[in-house]
Amino acid sequence: xxxxxxxxxxxxxxxxxxxxxxxxxxxxxxxxxxxxxxxxxxxxxxxxxxxxxxxxxxxxxxxxxxxxxxxxxxxxxxxxxxxxxxxxxxxxxxxxxxxxxxxxxxxxxxxxxxxxxxxxxxxxxxxxxxxxxxxxxxxxxxxxxxxxxxxxxxxxxxxxxxxxxxxxxxxxxxxxxxxxxxxxxxxxxxxxxxxxxxxxxxxxxxxxxxxxxxxxxxxxxxxxxxxxxxxxxxxxxxxxxxxxxxxxxxxxxxxxxxxxxxxxxxxxxxxxxxxxxxxxxxxxxxxxxxxxxxxxxxxxxxxxxxxxxxxxxxxxxxxx
Amino acid sequence: xxxxxxxxxxxxxxxxxxxxxxxxxxxxxxxxxxxxxxxxxxxxxxxxxxxxxxxxxxxxxxxxxxxxxxxxxxxxxxxxxxxxxxxxxxxxxxxxxxxxxxxxxxxxxxxxxxxxxxxxxxxxxxxxxxxxxxxx
Numbered sequence: 001x002x003x004x005x006x007x008x009x010x011x012x013x014x015x016x017x018x019x020x021x022x023x024x025x026x027x028x029x030x031x032x033x034x035x036x037x038x039x040x041x042x043x044x045x046x047x048x049x050x051x052x053x054x055x056x057x058x059x060x061x062x063x064x065x066x067x068x069x070x071x072x073x074x075x076x077x078x079x080x081x082x083x084x085x086x087x088x089x090x091x092x093x094x095x096x097x098x099x100x101x102x103x104x105x106x107x108x109x110x111x112x113x114x115x116x117x118x119x120x121x122x123x124x125x126x127x128x129x130x131x132x133x134x135x136x137x138x139x140x141x142x143x144x145x146x147x148x149x150x151x152x153x154x155x156x157x158x159x160x161x162x163x164x165x166x167x168x169x170x171x172x173x174x175x176x177x178x179x180x181x182x183x184x185x186x187x188x189x190x191x192x193x194x195x196x197x198x199x200x201x202x203x204x205x206x207x208x209x210x211x212x213x214x215x216x217x218x219x220x221x222x223x224x225x226x227x228x229x230x231x232x233x234x235x236x237x238x239x240x241x242x243x244x245x246x247x248x249x250x251x252x253x254x255x256x257x258x259x260x261x262x263x264x265x266x267x268x269x270x271x272x273x274x275x276x277x278x279x280x281x282x283x284x285x286x287x288x289x290x291x292x293x294x295x296x297x298x299x300x301x302x303x304x305x306x307x308x309x310x311x312x313x314x315x316x317x318x319x320x
Numbered sequence: 321x322x323x324x325x326x327x328x329x330x331x332x333x334x335x336x337x338x339x340x341x342x343x344x345x346x347x348x349x350x351x352x353x354x355x356x357x358x359x360x361x362x363x364x365x366x367x368x369x370x371x372x373x374x375x376x377x378x379x380x381x382x383x384x385x386x387x388x389x390x391x392x393x394x395x396x397x398x399x400x401x402x403x404x405x406x407x408x409x410x411x412x413x414x415x416x417x418x419x420x421x422x423x424x425x426x427x428x429x430x431x432x433x434x435x436x437x438x439x440x441x442x443x444x445x446x447x448x449x450x451x452x453x454x455x456x
Contacts, residue, residue, distance in 0.1 A: 293372075293374065293375070296375050297375055300354075300357075300358065300361070300375060301361055301362060306353070306354050306375065306376075309375075
């Protein structure tokens, strides 16, 4: 079994264990959240020894070169000397907290130095005690501060704290951005389909506004799904965008209940009814992983190219 | 070696370039994979085997399969084929499903206007995997 040395302390790795599991088992405090190699909370740096490529998947080349890797998906094949991933976090402060619904909070965060990101990517927000969660960016890079939509998770430690205790002026830190679900220029006439549920709207609203800002001319159709009309949010702002940009269409869809301007039914069926054929389209799907997986398949079967489908499935934190 | 590798000696021996080269290499795979996988997913007889799989991973696997079936560079062995399909065989994968997938492959190539003699070669390579895929 490989030996894992962390900040000078040596531990024997367990059979098939990840670096994160080994370190947590020995009482080291390592930030982590998704345990699936996505949120990057558990980033560490290997000062000596090399890690399997899968543990560096999705990291920037500059980080890979410096030996950074994701400890939650790293099953080491050789001895490693590790250190915490310091210096990658930007100090930040919460500038505004606004409840959009009883379960969705809009947070605005200002970072000490400007963050180089694309709307629809995600960042990891970290509290002083190390608690970390990832949130998608609804804001545009040239706007003042980051806009996040926080879903109140049942027993969610970060979301519960943000809803109940955090105040404007609270200091935090931000790491990122990460993710490849964002608008790219180069094909301004291509029709775009944006679909998601819950706070999957955060990246979608960001992508929609980014496309508009970059002068996208083709149709942009945004679908937001919720269980009931009370779960819909940001409706006025989205309608405002459709009024200012005739190529943008916004369709809220609820499973139960009804309301003016709201489609009742299943999200994929609502999309199929409007757009039975999607060849030539580009799609962005965000939110609940099962719904994202289902929507990807439906869009593909309706003719959308597999390379044209961009997705961000929200992975639940599993612990601490 | 216990299992054959599917790189086809007869192509080298007769100095014929592989179907993969004749079709234009990787771009041909990219063109074929969406059409092929869409047909497979739309077929109720076999779509159940793909119910909960991640689409991106599946597309990657289908590309590897098509590259192999086109006679392109690959490292597939019979053992890989057996291992990869064992859980599906346990769920009832049989000749009828194999035939359905083969039919979709043939139809995909026809849709792309691939000449019949090349289609025949691809189908011969794909067909040679039958016993390994079905674990026999």
